[in-house]
Amino acid sequence: MTLRASLSGFPEWLPGGRVVEQQILDTARRAFELHGFASLETRSVEPVDVLLRKGEVDKEVYAVRRLHDDDESALALHFDLTVPFARYVVENAGQLSFPFRRYQIQRVWRGERPQEGRFREFTQADIDIVDVGVLAQHHDAEMAMVMADVFADLPIPPTVILLNNRKVLQGVYRGLGIADTPSVLRAIDKLDKVGVDKVRDLLQAAGLTAQQADLCLALADIRSADGSFVDRVRALGIEDPLLDEGLAELLEVLEVVNHARPGAAGVDLHIARGLDYYTGTVYETQVVGHETFGSICSGGRYDALATDGTTTYPGVGISLGVTRLVSLLLGRDLVRASRPVPSAVLVAVVGEESREASNAVAHILRSRGIPCEVAPAAEKFGKQIRHADRRGIPFVWFPDAAGDTVKDIRSGEQVGADATTWAPPDTDLRPRVVVVAEGDEGAT
Amino acid sequence: MTLRASLSGFPEWLPGGRVVEQQILDTARRAFELHGFASLETRSVEPVDVLLRKGEVDKEVYAVRRLHDDDESALALHFDLTVPFARYVVENAGQLSFPFRRYQIQRVWRGERPQEGRFREFTQADIDIVDVGVLAQHHDAEMAMVMADVFADLPIPPTVILLNNRKVLQGVYRGLGIADTPSVLRAIDKLDKVGVDKVRDLLQAAGLTAQQADLCLALADIRSADGSFVDRVRALGIEDPLLDEGLAELLEVLEVVNHARPGAAGVDLHIARGLDYYTGTVYETQVVGHETFGSICSGGRYDALATDGTTTYPGVGISLGVTRLVSLLLGRDLVRASRPVPSAVLVAVVGEESREASNAVAHILRSRGIPCEVAPAAEKFGKQIRHADRRGIPFVWFPDAAGDTVKDIRSGEQVGADATTWAPPDTDLRPRVVVVAEGDEGAT
Numbered sequence: 001m002t003l004r005a006s007l008s009g010f011p012e013w014l015p016g017g018r019v020v021e022q023q024i025l026d027t028a029r030r031a032f033e034l035h036g037f038a039s040l041e042t043r044s045v046e047p048v049d050v051l052l053r054k055g056e057v058d059k060e061v062y063a064v065r066r067l068h069d070d071d072e073s074a075l076a077l078h079f080d081l082t083v084p085f086a087r088y089v090v091e092n093a094g095q096l097s098f099p100f101r102r103y104q105i106q107r108v109w110r111g112e113r114p115q116e117g118r119f120r121e122f123t124q125a126d127i128d129i130v131d132v133g134v135l136a137q138h139h140d141a142e143m144a145m146v147m148a149d150v151f152a153d154l155p156i157p158p159t160v161i162l163l164n165n166r167k168v169l170q171g172v173y174r175g176l177g178i179a180d181t182p183s184v185l186r187a188i189d190k191l192d193k194v195g196v197d198k199v200r201d202l203l204q205a206a207g208l209t210a211q212q213a214d215l216c217l218a219l220a221d222i223r224s225a226d227g228s229f230v231d232r233v234r235a236l237g238i239e240d241p242l243l244d245e246g247l248a249e250l251l252e253v254l255e256v257v258n259h260a261r262p263g264a265a266g267v268d269l270h271i272a273r274g275l276d277y278y279t280g281t282v283y284e285t286q287v288v289g290h291e292t293f294g295s296i297c298s299g300g301r302y303d304a305l306a307t308d309g310t311t312t313y314p315g316v317g318i319s320l321g322v323t324r325l326v327s328l329l330l331g332r333d334l335v336r337a338s339r340p341v342p343s344a345v346l347v348a349v350v351g352e353e354s355r356e357a358s359n360a361v362a363h364i365l366r367s368r369g370i371p372c373e374v375a376p377a378a379e380k381f382g383k384q385i386r387h388a389d390r391r392g393i394p395f396v397w398f399p400d401a402a403g404d405t406v407k408d409i410r411s412g413e414q415v416g417a418d419a420t421t422w423a424p425p426d427t428d429l430r431p432r433v434v435v436v437a438e439g440d441e442g443a444t
Numbered sequence: 445m446t447l448r449a450s451l452s453g454f455p456e457w458l459p460g461g462r463v464v465e466q467q468i469l470d471t472a473r474r475a476f477e478l479h480g481f482a483s484l485e486t487r488s489v490e491p492v493d494v495l496l497r498k499g500e501v502d503k504e505v506y507a508v509r510r511l512h513d514d515d516e517s518a519l520a521l522h523f524d525l526t527v528p529f530a531r532y533v534v535e536n537a538g539q540l541s542f543p544f545r546r547y548q549i550q551r552v553w554r555g556e557r558p559q560e561g562r563f564r565e566f567t568q569a570d571i572d573i574v575d576v577g578v579l580a581q582h583h584d585a586e587m588a589m590v591m592a593d594v595f596a597d598l599p600i601p602p603t604v605i606l607l608n609n610r611k612v613l614q615g616v617y618r619g620l621g622i623a624d625t626p627s628v629l630r631a632i633d634k635l636d637k638v639g640v641d642k643v644r645d646l647l648q649a650a651g652l653t654a655q656q657a658d659l660c661l662a663l664a665d666i667r668s669a670d671g672s673f674v675d676r677v678r679a680l681g682i683e684d685p686l687l688d689e690g691l692a693e694l695l696e697v698l699e700v701v702n703h704a705r706p707g708a709a710g711v712d713l714h715i716a717r718g719l720d721y722y723t724g725t726v727y728e729t730q731v732v733g734h735e736t737f738g739s740i741c742s743g744g745r746y747d748a749l750a751t752d753g754t755t756t757y758p759g760v761g762i763s764l765g766v767t768r769l770v771s772l773l774l775g776r777d778l779v780r781a782s783r784p785v786p787s788a789v790l791v792a793v794v795g796e797e798s799r800e801a802s803n804a805v806a807h808i809l810r811s812r813g814i815p816c817e818v819a820p821a822a823e824k825f826g827k828q829i830r831h832a833d834r835r836g837i838p839f840v841w842f843p844d845a846a847g848d849t850v851k852d853i854r855s856g857e858q859v860g861a862d863a864t865t866w867a868p869p870d871t872d873l874r875p876r877v878v879v880v881a882e883g884d885e886g887a888t
Contacts, residue, residue, distance in 0.1 A: 006535055010487035018483050034810040036787035036817030039462050043454035043565055064506050066555040091450055097834045099820045111510040121487055343480035366478040373480030376543045390541045
């Protein structure tokens with residue numbers, strides 16, 4: 001088992017699971033940097049009122065306070081990385097060059113009810129681009145292309161980035177004469193969780209007529225892998241300039257992404273996103289074959305989130321749900337780590353008085369980039385080999401004044417070796433993440 | 445300026461500062477993995493009572509609670525990575541192989557009064573080794589050697605890892621007939637902060653005679669780069685078996701470390717460490733020339749911290765204070781990032797209708813590991829070059845049906861280039877951290 005949570009909603013991985021998480025983080029970071037996103041971290045806390053202004057449900061926020069200190073201004077743990085980033089941009093605008101591109105890999109906290117894929121503490125890997133006044137539309141496609149590059153490099157099943165545009169939804173709702181569009185958005189966002197009938201009830205409770213509710217649900221039912229969604233929306237017979245704008249934006253994003261990364265994106269008009277701050281394109285991502293697991297990568301455009309009252313910094317961003325993805329991969333046994341430790345070599349110790357000689361061999365191997373550790377005790381070699389085996393270390397090195405040897409403990413092959421020249425095969429140098437074949441059984 | 449803290453004690457770096465922090469984190473991670481430490485992360489919260497049992501001052505702990513939820517069991521943010529790790533080991537002992545070696549890079553929180561080098565939220569990079577029942581003494585030297593390897597690879601002034609051993613201190617105090625050794629330790633730990641006279645007052649307030657206090661202070665005054673400290677302690681004329689044991693351990697750690705890494709370690713008997721759980725070797729690290737800044741890397745052996753009541757898991761660990769080190773390097777302008785963005789190349793856009801052609805060039809460069817970004821707007825080339833200059837990007841690529849060219853905007857040199865073969869010089873491929881020469885002025 002690779003997932004532990006002795007506190008519900010606060011997952012911890014065993015070392016093999018952490019290898020999987022690290023590979024996802026490293027792959028994401030590499031792609032983000034290749035696309036010119038600078039790394040950034042923000043503090044974990046924000047003033048409570050900032051979070052509540054931007055958030056959805058205030059009870060999900062974790063307040064933070066020093067014990068025995070009632071005077072301190074109210075702080076809370078951030079529930080996403082977008083709101084803190086918007087605050088950071090406004091505070092530091094004079095020292096950033098725009099359009100500003102950053103990635104941010106940090107934990108966030110939400111006091112939701114824990115369930116499969118939903119945690120109270122989890123890691124996100126976000127990219128965002130913000131500009132001053134106006135942010136060019138082409139960045140909306142760029143977000144999806146960057147994440148498509150991340151997915152292409154991960155040992156995971158195929159994914160599809162599903163697109164929608166808030167302007168399409170709001171344009172239709174407005175065209176239908178609906179005043180309270182936020183309530184409709186929130187109801188539509190619950191489709192996956194509660195189903196069509198309950199959402200219809202919610203829509204009518206929000207004041208919609210049966211006909212209005214049915215049209216909203218008909219809109220949410222439209223999905224396509226190509227531009228055919230436009231005609232299906234038009235067939236609903238609703239007219240609104242915001243709808244026209246949204247359809248044009250959505251079509252452009254879909255076509256640019258799928259031209260550069262064929263099949264990476266699709267359109268799905270039931271995607272609404274829970275957070276209030278989105279104003280245009282919105283994204284969710286399904287893992288093919290695991291559609292009901294929920295989105296592993298979501299985001300959208302927010303044209304009005306970051307502002308100092310005078311200047312507005314519109315942005316677009318997308319967030320990889322790292323913890324959720326890891327929990328899918330490990331929970332459904334889709335991948336495993338080839339070993340849970342970095343060491344490729346255990347350097348044996350002949351006797352405690354010669355530990356320094358073993359340390360010296362290890363030092364040479366490390367200087368050549370080969371991860372290794374020295375045996376913890378000068379036991380019989382058989383015991384030292386079993387120690388390596390238990391830890392998953394493939395090679396054991398035997399220092400010997402007459403000539404060192406190294407043994408592959410899987411094959412039993414033992415050969416003469418010089419620490420200044422020997423190297424393990426590339427596939428053994430570091431732990432790898434391997435895809436578990438169908439029907440394959442065994443322990444990590 | 446690279447340090448921002450709009451909330452006192454919660455620092456945030458500008459992108460150039462973050463490049464420095466990332467290099468420190470990457471260097472530490474690489475050394476830790478070369479030494480066979482597996483990566484691990486624990487949740488950020490622990491039950492309040494667990495932290496208070498293991499901590500020093502309860503008012504420094506940040507409690508965490510959902511807004512509008514008074515029923516939830518009391519949680520708090522961890523103040524170090526050792527206590528959560530000890531809890532993790534006890535919980536997961538059945539699935540770990542011992543001695544268990546892990547590194548852990550995470551944020552911790554302490555509600556202390558913010559001042560230079562002291563923050564309320566900061567990042568630590570820890571290594572620890574724990575075993576079942578007994579942990580071999582040689583791991584105490586190993587900790588210091590790993591950190592010496594990290595320091596050797598960092599663009600920082602020379603460092604010295606200062607060693608002491610709680611058994612030396614407690615042996616002397618016991619030999620002097622002092623009952624309340626924890627109070628004496630806490631007083632001695634304050635030497636750097638409040639000075640000798642105030643500590644003498646604290647010692648006498650704890651019930652020590654003037655002579656006992658003077659001997660404690662004389663002990664704390666002993667430091668040496670070699671084994672000569674042993675004779676100086678003996679000259680105090682105090683006899684105690686724990687003292688003998690501590691001196692032998694301390695001498696061994698010093699000699700092993702300095703044999704393998706000459707000059708990396710020294711002995712300083714005024715080091716006590718504030719945390720209660722240390723039982724043997726303790727470490728602090730000074731940056732030469734910045735001794736008053738405080739320790740950037742500290743830790744020690746804890747033989748009784750991790751226990752399930754039946755089995756005890758003794759450990760030894762050392763923690764690099766990443767945020768503190770970054771604040772020293774940036775605050776005193778010792779290093780700078782060569783540029784604040786990953787991009788080595790800005791691919792110019794001839795016109796919005798040909799953006800896809802520029803995207804295609806960028807895609808090829810990225811597939812060859814060259815970080816790049818596409819110009820945000822199809823402005824005049826002069827404006828696109830100025831955009832690259834503002835962001836610190838050294839090369840601008842001009843797609844051209846008649847043959848692409850690339851310009852080094854520092855030298856102005858422009859040459860024909862093919863995206864499938866051209867590469868920037870190695871020194872330009874990624875942002876580097878450069879040491880600022882004395883008297884050197886300029887912006888990052």
